[in-house]
Amino acid sequence: MDACVFCDIVNGSGPAHLVYSDDDVVAFLDRAPIARGHTLVVPRRHSAGLSDLDPALGTPLLSVAQRVADAMKGTEFGAHGINLALNDGRAAMQTVFHTHVHVVPRRSGDKLSFAKGFLTRRPGDLAETAAQLRELIGVQR
Numbered sequence: 001m002d003a004c005v006f007c008d009i010v011n012g013s014g015p016a017h018l019v020y021s022d023d024d025v026v027a028f029l030d031r032a033p034i035a036r037g038h039t040l041v042v043p044r045r046h047s048a049g050l051s052d053l054d055p056a057l058g059t060p061l062l063s064v065a066q067r068v069a070d071a072m073k074g075t076e077f078g079a080h081g082i083n084l085a086l087n088d089g090r091a092a093m094q095t096v097f098h099t100h101v102h103v104v105p106r107r108s109g110d111k112l113s114f115a116k117g118f119l120t121r122r123p124g125d126l127a128e129t130a131a132q133l134r135e136l137i138g139v140q141r
Helices: 005-010 055-072 111-120 126-137
Strands: 018-021 025-029 039-043 081-085 101-106
Touching (some): 005 025, 018 126, 025 055, 055 101
Antiparallel strands (some): 039 101, 081 101
16 A cells, blocks of 8 residues: 555654544545635545445444534534535545545635635644644543
C-alpha cells in the first residue's frame, strides 16, 4: 500500500486537529474546509473506498458522523443543517483514497458562502474549532 495521509493521522504520525477518536473511527477537521467545522470521519482500518470497507465498520463510521453532526446542530456551534458526503472513486471527486465521510455544517442562507467555500477553502482557526467540537461532543483530551 502506498503512503496514506489519513493512515498517518490515524496512527498519530500525521498532523490533524482531532475531534473524536475510538477503537474503530477517528474524526478530524478538514485542513481545507468548505465551512467552519468541516470534519472528516475515517475508519482506523484502511480501505480505499466503499468496495473494500469492512461492512462492520459502516455502522461506527456513520454513528460518529451522526454524533459530530448533532454537536454541530447545537446552539453553541450554530449549524442549522448538515451535509454528509462520501466521495467514492476519482470520478466522484475522491482525492484521498481512504474511505471517509465529510460532515459539513450548514447555516440558513449560506448558499453563496457555501459555494464560495468550494473555491476558497481556507482553514480559519482549526485548533479553536476542534476544541469547541470536542467539548460539544463530550470528548476529553
